[in-house]
Amino acid sequence: MFAVYAESFSTDDPLSGLVVGERPDPEVPDDWTTVEVKASALNHHDLWSLRGVGLREELLPMILGCDAAGIDADGNEVLVHAVIGDPAWRGDETEDPRRSLLSERFQGTFADRVAVPRSNLVPKPASLSFEEAACLPTAWLTAYRMLYVQGGLKPGQSVLVQGAGGGVATALITLARAGGLQVFATSRDEAKRARALEVGAHASFETGARLPERVDAVMETVGAATWNHSLRSLRPGGVVVISGATSGPNPDSTELNRIFFLQLRVIGSTMGTSTELGRLVSFLDATGTKPLIDRTLPMSEARDGFAAMHAGEVFGKIVFSR
Numbered sequence: 028m029f030a031v032y033a034e035s036f037s038t039d040d041p042l043s044g045l046v047v048g049e050r051p052d053p054e055v056p057d058d059w060t061t062v063e064v065k066a067s068a069l070n071h072h073d074l075w076s077l078r079g080v081g082l083r084e085e086l087l088p089m090i091l092g093c094d095a096a097g098i099d100a101d102g103n104e105v106l107v108h109a110v111i112g113d114p115a116w117r118g119d120e121t122e123d124p125r126r127s128l129l130s131e132r133f134q135g136t137f138a139d140r141v142a143v144p145r146s147n148l149v150p151k152p153a154s155l156s157f158e159e160a161a162c163l164p165t166a167w168l169t170a171y172r173m174l175y176v177q178g179g180l181k182p183g184q185s186v187l188v189q190g191a192g193g194g195v196a197t198a199l200i201t202l203a204r205a206g207g208l209q210v211f212a213t214s215r216d217e218a219k220r221a222r223a224l225e226v227g228a229h230a231s232f233e234t235g236a237r238l239p240e241r242v243d244a245v246m247e248t249v250g251a252a253t254w255n256h257s258l259r260s261l262r263p264g265g266v267v268v269i270s271g272a273t274s275g276p277n278p279d280s281t282e283l284n285r286i287f288f289l290q291l292r293v294i295g296s297t298m299g300t301s302t303e304l305g306r307l308v309s310f311l312d313a314t315g316t317k318p319l320i321d322r323t324l325p326m327s328e329a330r331d332g333f334a335a336m337h338a339g340e341v342f343g344k345i346v347f348s349r
């Protein structure tokens with residue numbers, strides 16, 4: 028079948044190991060099923076995979092892609108939850124130490140078909156296209172859990188979103204506004220700061236700029252480049268929720284004094300549960316909120332999408348259609 032896969036790793040030139048070609052159909056274990064992929068979305072995770080982060084060399088070649096929306100074996104329109112847990116695990120599947128994401132241990136979604144556990148299927152609402160639905164399982168689910176589960180935010184509170192242009196960041200801005208929060212965003216790029224206002228931010232600022240007032244919460248995916256600004260932007264007792272470190276994991280200073288003296292909370296967040304994915308779908312269905320798609324490309328042109336993400340030339344999600 029047609030597939031986009033990683034053949035080798037390179038830290039400096041991740042696209043050198045990317046192949047657009049043919050792979051065998053995925054194996055379908057007991058209690059798994061096959062989904063015909065109609066659309067999938069690109070995540071920074073796919074670039075990390077090409078750098079050898081989170082993916083072991085002995086598992087190459089590996090079909091990339093965590094996100095998919097498509098048709099299941101019974102003809103239903105579905106989304107695929109990307110977190111693959113251990114069948115024996117009970118409770119929050121993001122806390123399962125044996126969990127993986129599609130494309131880490133099991134073949135991913137950039138293909139004609141993907142095999143997944145039946146329990147990972149979530150119905151697609153008619154209000155979302157396949158392309159829109161494909162944005163939800165990784166970036167949008169991560170944003171939902173950061174704001175409303177790990178961050179525990181309530182309508183009327185304030186939030187700062189760092190790095191406005193990213194897939195997770197645009198989801199954070201949109202979901203925060205739809206949930207009744209006061210939303211600030213930062214970006215290095217003037218055009219992205221303007222677009223942040225269009226998707227729901229009340230105000231946007233240059234990366235590192237002083238805010239007009241301190242916020243209840245900061246949503247971090249940028250990491251080292253924005254960490255100190257995130258801590259300085261919080262009111263006493265505020266919370267920073269972190270799900271990524273695109274610019275690196277080691278800030279110049281961790282500012283431990285600030286954290287204890289102002290009683291700040293630092294909370295990690297990773298993906299979300301299948302139940303939360305269902306709630307996110309209902310949230311979008313009820314509010315009419317739609318994922319922001321930067322561009323839709325035929326999957327055969329996936330390399331162009333990877334190159335745009337690698338260059339940081341993205342605002343919203345890059346979607347691949349079949």
Ligand SMILES: NC(=O)c1ccc[n+]([C@@H]2O[C@H](COP(=O)([O-])OP(=O)(O)OC[C@H]3O[C@@H](n4cnc5c(N)ncnc54)[C@H](OP(=O)(O)O)[C@@H]3O)[C@@H](O)[C@H]2O)c1
Nearest residue numbers: 071190191192193194195214215248252271273274297298
């Ligand atoms: N833990 C999880 O479950 C989970 C899930 C999804 C994503 N993630 C992680 O979250 C991060 C974002 O993912 P994504 O898919 O949204 O990636 P993306 O679409 O490539 O977004 C990255 C954003 O980070 C900002 N950025 C990058 N380098 C920066 C720097 N040096 N200084 C300031 N801002 C910088 C940019 O914002 P501006 O250009 O606007 O400044 C860019 O738009 C990745 O590291 C990813 O691995 C984690």
